[in-house]
Amino acid sequence: MYVNIVLCLLLFGYTNGQRSYENxxxxxxxxxxxxxxxxxxxxxxxxxxxxxxxxxxxxxxxxxxxxxxxxxxxxxxxxxxxxxxxxxNVQDLINAQMQPTVGRSTSLGSFNWEQYHSLATIHAWLDELQTMYPGIVTTVNVGSSYEGRQIKGVIIDFKSGQRGDNPLIGMIEGGIHAREWISPATVTWIIKEFLTSTDPDVRFMAETFVWHIIPVINPDGYSYTFDGDRMWRKNRNPNHYTNCSSNNDLSNGIDLNRNFNYLWMTVGASLNPCDQTFAGASAASEPEAQAIQNYVLSLKRAGNLIYYIAFHSYSQMVLIPYSHLSGQNVLQVPNYAELYEIAIRGAEKLTATHGTAYQVGTSADILYEVSGSSFDWVKGVAEVPIVYLFELRDVGEYGFLLPTAQIVPNNEEVMAYFVEMDKNTRRLGYYSGSSAVYASVSLIVTIAFLMLSN
Ligand SMILES: [Zn+2]
CATH class of the missing domain: 3.30.70.340 (Metallocarboxypeptidase-like)
Incomplete structure (x- = not known):
């Protein structure tokens, strides 16, 4: 193992422990x-x-x-x-991403959105929020990563102790893919908005729900993008180490967004440890996936879990479950039409903010077929009604290396989507749990839509 690591370092040009992407x-x-x-x-x-x-x-x-x-x-x-x-030159963009942007200053406590932050800084800020907002913010550790790091988040509850036995609950996931840095930068912004925004629609959304928000659910991978390899995607489980033609280090991890226990390894995933989409040895084999699955199920028992939103980059898309379904098969999701309508309306508001175009649809329709993702599991097994996966900015110019100057505008447009999403979710009756009525109505709407669009 040690020889392999040294060989790897020599072959792939690591400097100061960090892999160089010079030229x-x-x-x-x-x-x-x-x-x-x-x-x-x-x-x-x-x-x-x-x-x-x-x-x-x-x-x-x-x-x-x-x-x-x-x-x-x-x-x-x-x-x-x-x-x-x-x-x-990829290294130039990596270096640029480490420089804070100059412009409007944004901060809450010691944290800001002018730069990307390390795991330690994000976790320290979550602790700080608990001190700044006593009785409203509570930190939560939903589990431990392969390397023993906390999968840490916050619970935001503006009406603690006054909600009865079936509170409305929402959950937000970030950072499952390590190199998609804009994801935790978005999720932390949503936390800030829920705590500080004076917009009545944001206040309503923030205070109506008990929010469970985890900025980085793959803490080992995320840390590794700061101190090992900026382009790392998977977790850091080395138990499937093998010879890979391009780079043996690639086999030291599992794609957590292919590891969840719903239609595991059926499509768009790999059993080869050298692949970026390596799904692991079995469904939910990874501690990070297990932790999220268990946590979501515990929230289901704790109240009316309505929202689960996952953040990725890049492509500028809002994806609707399930990721293996396309065409008319999308109707297998009972409230597909409502999910589609909510997302289309949200995307309009998103685009109106800074002109950023977003596509809406299932992954198989607009991106590619995938199985074992967290949001599909949340929909298919936990049966949470409103579930989306965001592919944030951009469409490839910078890809995973989105400049720091784009963090805030990206975040602002996502908030516009959130506000519109919540208005429509409420309008469609999800708050009262009466969505079944609307599901049948929306099925008719969807059939009409598909007939018109064909
Ligand atoms: Zn991703």
């Missing part, structure tokens, strides 16, 4: 034929694809080291595929 490029390619798709799918074993699934017409971004640059260009050109440079 790495991100190429943009657009497959237009089945041959392109096949060829790119083969290349996924050797390169870090920022797009998980390759299909005709999809915008594919591929991370290429300087050593393999020539080979990559030769290979793609050989099959008639035009590769253009999207990012000319």
């Amino acid at each position: 790495y490029k991100v190429y943009k390619v657009l497959p237009t034929t089945d041959k392109h798709v096949q060829m790119l799918t083969d290349l996924q074993k050797e390169y870090d694809f920022w797009s998980e699934v390759v299909s005709i017409g999809s915008d594919i971004r591929v991370l290429v080291s300087p050593e393999k640059d020539e080979e990559f260009i030769k290979y793609t050109a050989g099959v008639g595929l035009n590769a253009t440079v999207g990012i000319s």
Whole structure:
């Protein structure tokens, strides 16, 4: 093991313990034929694809080291595929992400949204909030990661002790994929807004629900993006260590968003530890996935759990469960039409904020088919009514390396969605748990919608 680690460090240019991406490029390619798709799918074993699934017409971004640059260009050109440079030096963007943006100052306590923050800083801020808002904010540890870190969050309850035995509950998850830094930056902003906003709609939403908010549910992976490899995605479970053609370190983790116990390993996931979408040895094998599953089930017992929202990047999409369903099959979700309507209305408000375009739909319809994700499990097993997965900014220009100047505008537009989402969720009767009536009405609406759109 030790030899492997040293070899790995030497081969992949780590400096000060951190992997260097100096002169790495991100190429943009657009497959237009089945041959392109096949060829790119083969290349996924050797390169870090920022797009998980390759299909005709999809915008594919591929991370290429300087050593393999020539080979990559030769290979793609050989099959008639035009590769253009999207990012000319990945390390420059990584360095830029560590610099705070200059502009409007934003802060709550010692925390701000002018920069991305380490796990330790985020966790310390959650503790600080408990001190700043006694009786309203309580920190909670929902479990431990593989490496023993806390999966820490806050409970926000403005009416503690006055809610009766069936309180309205919402849960928000961030940071399941380590390198998607904008996710915890969004989730922490929502915490701030719930605690400090004077907008009556935000106040209503904040105070009507007991909120359970966990900014980083993959704390090992997130920490590793700060002190090991900025482009790390999975957790840090090394029990499946093996030789990978591109980089052996890749096998030291499981994709937590393929590990949840709902239709595990049926589509869009891998049993190869060298893959970014390695689903683990069995369903819910990972402590992080187990912790979230158990916590969601405990919230189901504690009251009326209405919301579960998960945050990822990038693509600018609001995804509706289930991720293996497309076309008319989406109607298998009993309240699909309402989820769609709520999301479309929310996305309109989101776009109206800063002009950012978002798509709405199931993953299989607008992104790719996936199984074992947390939000599908929450919908399919815990049967929570309002469940979404956000793919935040951008659409590939910076990808996972979104500049710090975009944190606040990204967060503001997400809040606009949240407010509109809550208005419509209430209008459709979910607060009183009477959504079944609307589900049947909405089924008719959806059928009409599908007939019109075909
Ligand atoms: Zn993700």
